[in-house]
């Protein structure tokens with residue numbers, strides 16, 4: 001069988017000289033080793049070729065042509081014959097770039113008129129070279145110096161490593177296509193190769209398309225177990241969030257409300273604080289009786305509603321649709337806690353932390369000395385997110401009003417959301433302050449929030465001498481950052497010019513940076529989803545197979561999967577999961593298992609050979625046959641009375 005030799009180690013040995021047409025011509029032909037390596041180690045051992053590059057003017061045109069096309073550095077032993085389908089292999093794609101090492105020592109230029117001038121290496125000629133224009137008239141001598149010539153046509157379908165895994169050439173094997181496609185067009189999964197034969201089967205069973213990031217050290221048809229599953233850190237985070245969502249408090253003394261049950265306190269301290277709202281507030285996770293989903297309840301203890309319209313103002317917040325605002329769902333009063341409480345219902349973001357918990361956790365006890373300042377890119381990201389939240393709120397003719405660091409929550413790495421919006425609208429309803437005034441005040445609160453995080457100092461929020469803190473910014477942050485904070489903290493002379501749109505225009509470059517990192521984050525998550533795309537199906541299949549195989553109650557039943565015609569299901573199970581090597585040791589190959597299960601699910605027409613454990617029975621079946629058997633056994637299990 002012809003094999004690809006493009007990367008064969010032999011090519012790295014000194015190449016044999018071109019085969020002389022006649023012994024008498026050899027002395028006129030420049031030795032190929034001189035061309036490639038600058039010297040020939042066989043020069044003194046009888047190599048018959050010319051070793052003096054300056055004598056190349058006497059080289060016949062033919063040997064220059066040999067130089068251009070036969071030079072092993074860019075002569076794939078497998079170059080396609082024009083007119084036939086051609087594909088550059090993945091090996092070719094990964095071949096070391098052409099290095100004109102030997103040529104610099106004064107070799108040839110294909111221009112015969114340059115007899116009197118020293119030969120110059122002309123890279124332009126190399127660049128013009130394309131495999132399509134190559135005429136493989138010359139044979140490529142083996143580099144082992146044996147002197148025997150033979151054509152070596154590269155055929156991606158005959159890569160030795162692949163053919164070992166391929167039962168027959170006529171069988172449809174998706175992994176062969178993977179090789180050819182990746183070889184011919186590394187950017188796309190399906191190549192524009194003329195040799196590509198459309199699959200006769202739907203492709204669902206190998207849809208793990210090679211979306212990056214990729215491991216460099218794997219061949220096109222190889223996959224790592226990690227390629228099929230999401231990274232552990234992400235899985236762990238999602239599990240923890242799910243666990244937090246379903247967490248319950250055994251022996252909880254918390255009441256059940258009209259529409260919410262299973263309350264779990266989210267406050268991390270029992271400290272009663274009324275600083276932000278004027279009432280002590282408590283936060284709970286609760287399950288809705290209506291839809292079973294989890295929500296956050298914020299309870300304002302001891303609040304008495306005097307004006308019905310106050311609580312109705314909350315419905316305006318339903319119009320606010322921003323990724324940086326915790327959505328407000330409802331508000332009502334309740335006596336379930338033994339007092340008159342005002343309850344705000346908002347969306348629940350499991351495992352979130354307030355900015356106080358995240359940035360000031362160590363500061364409160366030990367002061368802010370020695371605490372590392374928050375990096376400027378993080379602060380710009382906060383600024384952009386809060387600005388986008390304010391834009392949505394102001395566009396809905398509302399004002400945020402409350403931007404205390406304890407009322408901004410971090411719901412994911414770097415993702416913040418304004419929390420507890422709407423509370424002050426109800427609690428301070430009677431004050432009836434004009435909207436424009438409240439919106440202008442939002443900028444001041446915004447500036448204070450950023451200043452307090454940047455200076456690691458919570459007293460900023462209540463201080464009246466902000467310039468002391470602003471001056472500290474110059475030590476750590478850029479003048480642009482400082483100016484932005486000053487802009488936010490400076491009350492407006494003319495409110496019309498101090499709008500959130502103006503602010504966003506001013507920080508446009510940071511908005512773009514933030515957008516770009518968000519796109520990157522999106523891409524990363526998308527490629528993670530891609531890994532999981534088939535796993536739901538695989539889990540269902542595993543459940544089916546696990547339920548069907550080795551059922552003790554049907555032991556000896558001639559109609560069941562272990563016996564009769566369904567015996568193959570058991571053999572298939574062994575084929576997928578219990579493979580052994582020639583020494584009888586278990587072969588644990590997740591790629592094989594995933595591939596088999598996907599083909600089973602799609603009912604591929606690919607054939608497999610199943611052998612019984614006692615090696616007395618051999619069946620050749622298609623995955624499609626297996627699918628029918630598995631489905632029949634599964635359907636039988638679901639019948640109410642089987643016997």
Ligand SMILES: Nc1ncnc2c1ncn2[C@@H]1O[C@H](COP(=O)(O)OP(=O)(O)OP(=O)(O)O)[C@@H](O)[C@H]1O
Nearest residue numbers: 266267273283296326347348349350352353354406
């Ligand atoms: N929508 C929400 N989803 C999930 N967790 C939340 C939500 N809102 C608040 N929390 C969490 O509830 C806890 C208490 O929030 P709260 O707003 O009462 O902060 P606090 O630090 O206790 O403030 P205060 O001192 O004013 O009571 C925090 O850990 C916060 O992360």
